[in-house]
Every structure is written in C-alpha cells, then in structure tokens.
Amino acid sequence: MPGLLAYVSILCTIAASSNAQHPHFHQWNHYGPPGAVSSSSTALTAPTSTPSIAVAELDSSPNASPVAASSASSSTSSTAVASTGSSTGTDGSSGATASSSITPNGIKAGVAGFPDIVNTNKAALDQYAPYISWYSDYWPNTTDFTSGTKTVKGIGMLWGDGDLNETDPTAPIGTAAADDKNRYAAYTDLPASPAPDYMMGFYEPDWPAPYSSNMNAPTAATAWKATLDKLGNTLVGSPSMATQMDETWLTPFMEALGVTEPPWDYTCIHTNKNTSDGVKADVGYYWTKYGKPVWVSEFACVNDESWTMCDQDTVNTFIPEVVDFFEKNASVIAYGYSNGAGLGSVWPLIDSTTGNLTSSGNCYLDVLQGKVSSGQACTN
Ligand SMILES: *[C@@H]1O[C@H](CO)[C@@H](O)[C@H](O)[C@H]1NC(C)=O
Ligand SMILES: *[C@@H]1O[C@H](CO)[C@@H](O)[C@H](O)[C@H]1NC(C)=O
Ligand SMILES: *[C@@H]1O[C@H](CO)[C@@H](O)[C@H](O)[C@H]1NC(C)=O
Ligand SMILES: *[C@@H]1O[C@H](CO)[C@@H](O)[C@H](O)[C@H]1NC(C)=O
Ligand SMILES: *[C@@H]1O[C@H](CO)[C@@H](O)[C@H](O)[C@H]1NC(C)=O
Numbered sequence: 001m002p003g004l005l006a007y008v009s010i011l012c013t014i015a016a017s018s019n020a021q022h023p024h025f026h027q028w029n030h031y032g033p034p035g036a037v038s039s040s041s042t043a044l045t046a047p048t049s050t051p052s053i054a055v056a057e058l059d060s061s062p063n064a065s066p067v068a069a070s071s072a073s074s075s076t077s078s079t080a081v082a083s084t085g086s087s088t089g090t091d092g093s094s095g096a097t098a099s100s101s102i103t104p105n106g107i108k109a110g111v112a113g114f115p116d117i118v119n120t121n122k123a124a125l126d127q128y129a130p131y132i133s134w135y136s137d138y139w140p141n142t143t144d145f146t147s148g149t150k151t152v153k154g155i156g157m158l159w160g161d162g163d164l165n166e167t168d169p170t171a172p173i174g175t176a177a178a179d180d181k182n183r184y185a186a187y188t189d190l191p192a193s194p195a196p197d198y199m200m201g202f203y204e205p206d207w208p209a210p211y212s213s214n215m216n217a218p219t220a221a222t223a224w225k226a227t228l229d230k231l232g233n234t235l236v237g238s239p240s241m242a243t244q245m246d247e248t249w250l251t252p253f254m255e256a257l258g259v260t261e262p263p264w265d266y267t268c269i270h271t272n273k274n275t276s277d278g279v280k281a282d283v284g285y286y287w288t289k290y291g292k293p294v295w296v297s298e299f300a301c302v303n304d305e306s307w308t309m310c311d312q313d314t315v316n317t318f319i320p321e322v323v324d325f326f327e328k329n330a331s332v333i334a335y336g337y338s339n340g341a342g343l344g345s346v347w348p349l350i351d352s353t354t355g356n357l358t359s360s361g362n363c364y365l366d367v368l369q370g371k372v373s374s375g376q377a378c379t380n
Pocket of ligand 1: 139142182
C-alpha cells in the first residue's frame, strides 16, 4: 500500500529527527511521534523545591516525610509508607546504598508490566521475590503477592481516563479501549479505605494508543483533578512520558492544573536507552527539571534512534551498569525492569514459550543477587 508506506516514511523521518521515540514504535512502526503535544510553551515552570534540598531530606532523614509532604500538595501524607530505614537488610539485595521513605520497604528494585502474571506464572516472579519490593501490571488494583515469607507490593496505576483517544484509524486498538475503560472503573471502585500506599499516574499520555494513553494535557488535567488529586494517604506518581528527556507534556499539564509545583510525590519515568550514560541523562533531566524523586517505572535497553533492541552482549553489560547507577543514585527511589510490549526477543525477562527466565532474566537476577557487578558482564 503506497499510501501507508508514504505515511510510514514521513513518520520515520519525523521520528529520526525528533529523537523522541518509544519501543512500541519498533513493533508498531506506523505510529508517529505524538501530534497531541503542542509545545507552545518553551518556558520551564521551575519547581520551587530544588534537587539539593530534596536530596538532603531524602538522605538525612530516611524516616521523615516524603519530600512532597512539605510542599503545597495536599494529596500526600507522611504516614502512608513507613521506611525500614535501611536498604540493605536481610533480604539479600545487594549494593543498595540509598533509598528514601518513598522506596517500598526500602528496596528499590522491581519488575514492571506484568499483567496477570501472579496467576499465569508466579513461579517466575518467585525467583525475583527475595530481591525486589514491587511489581506493576498497568492496573490500579494490582495485588500484593507473597512468596515464602516475603510480600512483594503490587503498585497500582491509573492508566488513562477511561475514554481512549483513538486518533489513528489504522492503529491496532484491539482491547485497549475496553482495557482503559475497565481500568478506570477499577480505579473508581477502589475502596476508600484503606487508601493504597502508592498510585502511579497516567501511562504515557504523550504517545498514541493503543499501548499508551494518548491524552492532551488539558484532558489529562481534568481527569487528574477528578481522581489522583483527591487521593488522601497515597503517594502519587506523575504521568510517565514515552518521550523520555525530550518530553514537552508535563509543563502544559501543570499549567492546565494551574499549579507551579509538580502535584505528584515522585516522577515516574521510562528510560529506553542503550547505555548507562543515556539512562543517567534521562534521570538527570527529570530530577533537575521537576525536583522530585525519580521512580524509574520502566527501563529497557533500546537504541532510541533506530528503535532496535540491544543484543545479548550489550544487555549483559547494560543491566549491571544501570542497576548499579539506580542503586547508588539518591535521586532514584525505585526502578523496574520493563516487560512491556514491543521489546523484542532478547530483553523480556521470561521466555513466553517455556515460562522460564531468559538469559536477560537470569542476568537481572544475578545482578540483584550481587553475583555480577557493574563493569562485569553476565554470562548465561
Ligand atoms: C482489578 O479489577 C478488575 C476489574 O474489576 C478485575 O477483573 C481484576 O481481577 C482486578 N485485579 C486484581 C489483581 O484483583
Ligand atoms: C487525542 O490525540 C490527538 C493526537 O495524539 C491529540 O491531537 C488530541 O488532542 C487528543 N485528544 C484528547 C481529548 O486528548
Ligand atoms: C543522580 O544522577 C543524575 C544524573 O547523573 C544527577 O543529575 C543527580 O544529581 C544524581 N543524584 C544525586 C543525588 O547525586
Ligand atoms: C545507542 O543508541 C543511540 C541512540 O540513543 C545510537 O545513536 C547508538 O548508535 C546506539 N549504539 C549502539 C551500539 O547501538
Ligand atoms: C525450565 O527450567 C526448568 C527448571 O530450571 C528446567 O528443568 C527446564 O528444562 C527448563 N525448560 C526449558 C525448556 O528450558
């Protein structure tokens, strides 16, 4: 279809020049960069809390209130999460040198993007359970799971506004619109008490459906006011951006909310980079610009210009390096290995045929167990 090919070609040209892409582009490469984002505003809305203050609070008083509790936000509470005060307990997690009161149970590591895995392949998650504190599944009502004596927290997310914005008639929407609707309903059905400890904001509203929630900033702001803004004793995460450090969405979002300080407690970010330097640049961007602790709610090894996934050799050195960075960097309060769509055959943690951990899955496990360190390569 020449028409479609021309469309792909134009979008790829835009993609190559914008350097603001996403793994789903790799799989569904007829998607262009988000037309939704009108970046008329180039001025930053500088957060009034500076990173250095936030670091000092996080580092010096691990049992104190989350950083945002001292801001104007009324949606936070210091009582929501009790810190263990230590990130290197008896859990066996290695190398953890910094955490905050936001870090679930004092352990930063997690796994992200596992719909229904607790029912379909809990055995795989059990292998990580001693070393992680959290997992996510795109739903707001994610359940905790127990593995032996360990409880791993299910971290909920309000994925979209329940009314999926389908702008591309050729997009394979599949169940995405129904999922969005059902997830929103599950959110509104959550019991008022007890409030969840955590809730993450919208999933990549800066990117087209079906694998991202595709909302313009004013629409998302209206949905935020009706939902996440009203949460009481819950630590709320920002909307996550597909466009990584090239995002132009969160500032218009804050403007639409009429706030000058981020109204979330931690900034949820997705990093799709092929080097630890690229990952550091993403973290640094959000930390500097929004001044909130960073929850890396998804990371993957991707060349984000060509949208090719890293090969196994690259993955084998990438994982130890980035985990070391996440553990040591006090701006990062949690991180999760992404198991989302469009990530090729090397990166996913679990072999979809056998249900066993892949080489990459074993690499992440080895690193979390302290068997492989930064500067070394996984061998399996
Ligand atoms: C979340 O809510 C949906 C819709 O009610 C339900 O189908 C699903 O089983 C729930 N998930 C969990 C983990 O309870
Ligand atoms: C829907 O998505 C399109 C393209 O991404 C965007 O231009 C439009 O503003 C969005 N509409 C809403 C209601 O979010
Ligand atoms: C964490 O890393 C980023 C990127 O290198 C940096 O900007 C930030 O200052 C670091 N945080 C701390 C507390 O050192
Ligand atoms: C890594 O990704 C960058 C784009 O972020 C790309 O320019 C570079 O060629 C990639 N490196 C490798 C080895 O694929
Ligand atoms: C999956 O792992 C189990 C346990 O380690 C092993 O016995 C089995 O052979 C593996 N299956 C495949 C297909 O690799």
